[in-house]
Amino acid sequence: MSEDRSLLRVGTRGSALAMAQSGRAAEDIAGADGFELVQVRTHGDKDRTSPLAQIGGTGVFVTAVREALLAGEVDVVVHSAKDLPTAPVPGIALGCVPERADPRDALCARDxxxxxxxxxxxxVGTGSPRRAAQLRRARPDLEVVDIRGNVETRLARALGQDADLDAVVLAAAGLQRLGRDEVISELLSPDVLLPAPAQGALAIECPEPGTSPEDGGLSPFADGLSAADHRPTRAAVAAERALLRTLEAGCSAPVGALGTLGEDGTLTLRGLAISEDGTSVFEGSGTAPVDLEDPLVLVADAERLGQDLAADLLERGAGSVLAGGDDPTSDATTS
Known part of the structure; x- marks a missing residue:
């Protein structure tokens, strides 16, 4: 590791996707020659066979890089925002949310x-309970297969010489960041597969002020973090994650959410909770004005929207599918 403290040390997982998106985010913050990537191996990288829900959900990719940040081994860490657990961590702040890439899911199918x-x-292969449930809702006849592995491993299951699947579903943003757009046979509408909360967005975490082990902390990079922050994306992500947190559902739960900001400053949030078999669905939407000029007010307004929509879904019975038990008497498909 370089000792040049003029370089932004960026903690990242070692997968091709993590390295690609971390490099892009770091360049936005520190410039092309102003950073170095520091690879951190996580529990999710070590165990590539167990279902994500069994080993702790997508949050298993987060813990090790956060530990490197708290230990002062890196200055910032870059996550796929949809992988972040919703509970705050003492000593860590969300320093930057860059502009979001395509939030949709992508079907990669033979022929x-x-x-x-x-x-x-x-x-059809996927490692996501949310995708699996919505696929079953859209096409009850499909055989949905649980799969793990990096992007190329998953693609090979459907498009490789020894393919054993007809298709796989992956995040469009990841494929686009890897320059693999050509494998996408269909970008799935949110009306068919509502994305995971914060899908397509990156989250750059940094030490909270006064908690960095080194004197000076992030001061050389604060301007870069501020410049790379995209407030419409931060508002949408705040609302989506607030919905997930209020539902008390983990980041691998069968919950979808998508926030979009209109030109008039109105944030619209769609949310969904769905049973594993896709037959019991609780969905709804809400709107709220947000103030892009004041980031603290922006986040507060966006989070309130997410909390309110989650409360509405829970009032209508969404907790039953999140707890694994469906309520067949509920009006589950009412928006």
């Missing part, structure tokens, strides 16, 4: 087939 064109009983 360029769309979801509607897949044959009956086609095998």
């Amino acid at each position: 360029g087939l769309t979801l509607a064109q897949l044959p009956r009983h086609a095998k």
Whole structure:
């Protein structure tokens, strides 16, 4: 590791996707020659066979890089924002949320087939309970297969020479950041697959003021963090994560959310909780004005919108599907 403290030390997982998105975020903050990437191996990287829900959800990718940050081994860490647990961590602040990439899910199917064109009983792979449930809702005939592995490993299951699946579903943003757009056979509408909360966004965490082990902390990089922060994205992500937190659901739970900011400053949030088999769905939407000029007010307003929508879903029975038990008498599909 370099001892040049003029360089921004960026903690990241070692996967091709993590390295690509961390490098892009670091360049936005510190410039092309002003950073170095520090690879951190996580528990989720070590265990590539167990289902994510079994080993702790996508949060297993976060702990090790956060520990490196708290130990002063790196200056910032870059996460896929959808992987972040919603509970705050003492000593760590959300320093920057860059402009969001495409939040949609992408179908990668043999012969360029769309979801509607897949044959009956086609095998579709995903490691996400949210995607699996919504796929079953859209196409109850499909055989949804749980898969793990990096992007290329998953793609090979559907597009490789020894493919055993008809398609896989991945985040469009990840494929685009890797320059693998050509494998996408269909970008799935949020009306079909509502994305995971904060999907397509990055979260750059830094030490809270006064907690850095080194004198001076992040002062050389504070301007870069501020410049790279995209307030419309921060508002949408704050609302989506507040919904997830209020539902008391983990980041691998079958919950979808998508916030969009209109030109008039109105934030619209859609939310969904769905049973594993896709037959019981609680969904709704809400709107609220947000103040882009004041980041503290912006986040507070956005979080309140997410909390209110989550409270509405819970009042209508969403807790039953998040707890694993469906309520067949509920009006679950009412928006």
